[in-house]
Structures are given as structure tokens and as C-alpha cells.
Amino acid sequence: MMTNLFSVFDPSTNLGDMSLNWMSTLLGLLYIPMGFWLIPSRHIILWNKIMYKLHMEFKTLIGYKQSNKGSTFIFISLFSIIMFNNFLGLFPYIFTSTSHMVMNLSLALPLWLSFMIFGWINNTQHMFAHLVPQGTPAILMPFMVCIESISNIIRPGTLAVRLTANMIAGHLLLTLLGNTGPNLSTSLILLLIITQVALLVLESAVAIIQSYVFAVLSTLYSSEVN
Template sequence: MMSNLFSIFDPTTEISNLPLNWTSTIIGLMLIPTSIWLIPSRNSMTMSVLMNKMHQEMKTISSKGSINSGNTFILTSLFLMILANNFLGLFPYIFTSTSHLTLTLTLALPMWVSFMLFGWIKNTNHMFEHLVPQGTPTMLMPFMVIIETISNLIRPGTLAVRLTANMIAGHLLLTLLGNNGPSMSHTMLSILITAQILLLILEAAVAIIQSYVFAILSTLYSSEVN
């Protein structure tokens, strides 16, 4: 095991060289009872409302072409997947797969590449227009092309790092505070427990917000190529 500060996030649990920590990415599907899909319940109604809200949100900021191709449903499913994995990571002894660039880059990079290929092949003139914002002075046009090109190239990296960094930061803070518990007095321990509970609530909010941000930014990137 790694002996540094981030060793808790290192996927080292394995049997016969099979990394079992990564099974947390799909373990949520195994825990969902079949009745949630077969019999109408509060869980199924909540899930339906959530998906409809996300679909309408993405439909609002998407272009007409991306709606017809069903991109909003793909991105809504992506939102639910990231949200489930973020929440699973809040439970003790469950590996947080979204805190690793291995997963987040795997989600962000193929989407960005597909958006860029579609845009440059199908809407080449439109993509060139995006490199020079309207109203840019003639002298600044070469610099704007360079800046816009760099901003396009780093998009998958910023998507992946944003999600990973936010998930690691809260978990690391919870871990560092929790490790100081055995050496504290009873008064300080009660304060620490209260702080841990508040941080856990904050982490739950971060889990929702970061999955929403990932899905919405992906939707914005897809709308720019149409």
C-alpha cells in the first residue's frame, strides 16, 4: 500500500490481482431492488421526476439537433451514474471511483472527442466561427484563435479534474479529522463529531452539485457543435 497522504484512495484491495475496489462503480445497480422498476413506488416516482427535470434542463440549453439525436437522455444517464457513485463514496469502506482520473477522464475524454469530430466534420464553418468571437478586433483575432483553441483542448481535463478534486478534497478532510479522534478529550471529541456530521452533509451537497455540473457542462459542449 502507498505510504503517503493519499494511500486511502489507492485501489489496492484485490483477489488474484483483480482490483475489487472498482466494483463500487456498478455495485449500486446490484443493490437496487427489482421492485423499484416493476411496481410504482415513491422511489420510482422520485427517479422519474429527477430524470424529467434533468431532461428539461438539458433540453433548454441544448440545440435542436442534439435533442433529436437523444443526447439529453445519454447525459441524464451520465448524471445519474456519477451521482450514484458520488453517494456510494460517502459510505464507510466503499471505494470512491469518481475520485480517480482513471474514471473521470474515461467519461470526459470520449465525449469531448466525439463532440469535436462531429462538429468539425458536419459543421466546419460553425466551428471556425467559434474560434473568433463576434466583435473581436482584427489585430486580436490571431490571439483569440490561440486562446479559444487552448480552451477547447483543456475542456476534458477540466471536467475530469474538477470532479476528482472536489471528491478527494472532502474525503481527505473527513479522513484527517477522523484520525485525530482517538487522541482528543471528550469535549473536543463531541465537537469533532459535530464537525464531521456537518462536513458529511456538505459532501452530500457536493456529490449532487458536481454530478450536475459535469452533466450540464457536457450538454453545453455538445450544444456548441450544432
């Protein structure tokens, strides 16, 4: 029995003192090696096309420079791991690791911190210039520096909170509707099933969109330090 509404997101599968829920984060890796051994199927071809499209888009966002060759694959890998975990969380009895701030901050914070360290060490003047937008009146410059600094500092938090909130919202709605099932009549149960299927389709779209948003925003943040 649930003690509160959010207890469905609590890690509960344990082996001794070790929580097994977080092992679901690695389940996506089980699907990847098959593509290297089997004759390329339509799924593998589709996945390769998606990766190529993402590579071209991230390459445009970062800006083509000699030093940036291959850096798009960092963000493609980020997109892949988030999307796999978002999708796996839609299956019954699989823990949704991306619905926890611990997981999302572990992705966002080191990435943002590495961009900041690289930018301030190698492009200090450029980073200072970013703190004051072009055309700002002199009297507003101290306020703009404070605002821009705060907006820069909270970036990893906003990335993590956005992904966490979107994952939690859909799962909570599915849980709430599912818990009403035993008390409904046969005709209403049919309507409930149709609603749940529609919500699952919506959550599948959210799983892709949120992983794409996370990767694109990370790419944009990296392009600002060059």
C-alpha cells in the first residue's frame, strides 16, 4: 500500500543493503550490442539515420571548428541514455531512473561544470563579454551581470528539474488513473483502458522530446564557451 502519492518512485527492490532499482539504468546497454552482430535490420538502419540527423544538427549548433570534430557524439550519447531510460520506465516493474534528481543532476552538473571550467580558462574575455548583452545601458550593467550570472549558475538545476518534472507528471497521472480501476464499472473500465493507452503514447512522445531537449540545451551551453 502506498504511504503517499510519490512512493511509486521510491527505490524498493533491494538485495541486502544494495538497491537493485538503479540497475535499470544499464538495461539500455543490452539492446545496443545486438546491432553489431546481427545483419542490419530496419530498426538498426532507422537508429543509424536518427544518429546521423542528430550529428548534423548538433554539429550546426556547436559550430564547425577543427577542435570540435567528434564532440557531437558526447551529446548523441547523452540523448541515447536519457531516451533509453525514459522508455524503459514506461514498462511495468522497471524503475524510472530519470524521474530522480540524483540521476539527472549527475548528468547535467559535470557537463555544465566542464563547460564553465573550459570557457573561463581558455576564453576568459569571451565569457566576461557574455555577462553583459550588447547594447545594455551603462547604468544597468551591474544588474545584468548579476542576472546573467544567476541564470548561468542555475542551468544544470533547470535541466535536471525539467526532465524530472516531466517524467514524474506522466507517471503520476498513469498511477492515479490506474488506481481508480477496481472501483469502476465495466463500461468505464473500457474508457479507462483507452485513456491509459493514449497517455502511454503521449508519454512515449515525451520520452523522446525531453531527451532531445536535454541534449540540445547542453549543446547550446557548450557552444557559448567557444
